[in-house]
Amino acid sequence: PPPADWEERHSNSRGVPYYFNRTTRQSVWERPTPSTSASSTITIGAPQKVRASHLLVKHAESRRPSSWKSPTITRSKEEARKIITGFRKRIVSGETDLPTLAKTESDCSSAQQGGDFGFFGPKQMQKAFEDATYALQVGELSGVVDSDSGLHLILRTA
Numbered sequence: 069p070p071p072a073d074w075e076e077r078h079s080n081s082r083g084v085p086y087y088f089n090r091t092t093r094q095s096v097w098e099r100p101t102p103s104t105s106a107s108s109t110i111t112i113g114a115p116q117k118v119r120a121s122h123l124l125v126k127h128a129e130s131r132r133p134s135s136w137k138s139p140t141i142t143r144s145k146e147e148a149r150k151i152i153t154g155f156r157k158r159i160v161s162g163e164t165d166l167p168t169l170a171k172t173e174s175d176c177s178s179a180q181q182g183g184d185f186g187f188f189g190p191k192q193m194q195k196a197f198e199d200a201t202y203a204l205q206v207g208e209l210s211g212v213v214d215s216d217s218g219l220h221l222i223l224r225t226a
């Protein structure tokens with residue numbers, strides 16, 4: 069069997085096995101040996117980096133209850149949930165879209181770019197945010213995602 073934390077997977081496109089490392093999220097064609105290290109392997113087209121836009125509604129329990137919109141954010145988490153659920157309904161109904169709403173409503177400094185904060189890879193964002201984004205298809209809008217920063221709506225864009 070391949071060394072620890074490597075798992076054998078099957079590449080449908082090529083009809084051959086490949087190997088995925090759960091820790092580094094590297095994918096390689098050749099069967100890894102104990103000497104296989106992250107630097108010595110080339111990564112096949114696994115989605116290492118993703119891009120997303122988000123709308124953040126902070127609340128009193130946020131790790132930093134302050135934003136460009138308001139120096140001190142005092143709304144309760146439940147109040148924030150009502151607000152962000154309302155935003156999600158308006159996006160899903162087609163009345164508006166996430167980038168437009170994020171510009172005026174997001175408590176994140178990425179608001180001025182319509183919530184876009186570019187590409188990111190594993191281990192860069194808070195776990196809840198990373199897992200939610202990686203679970204989305206490109207173009208898909210998340211449900212309400214709860215992180216230490218507050219409540220998010222995430223739109224995966226690449």
Ligand SMILES: N=C(N)NCCC[C@H](NC(=O)[C@@H]1CCC/C1=C\[C@H](COP(=O)(O)O)NC(=O)[C@@H](N)Cc1ccccc1)C(N)=O
Pocket residue numbers: 122124131132175176177178179184185186188192193194197215216217218
């Ligand atoms: N471009 C990056 N890689 N920046 C570092 C990400 C750090 C990362 N951030 C998060 O996981 C959450 C989820 C999305 C936004 C975010 C937090 C906060 C808001 O929450 P607060 O920290 O007040 O609690 N916004 C940011 O970080 C901003 N730089 C996002 C951004 C803004 C403008 C341009 C580009 C990116 C973390 N490990 O904490």
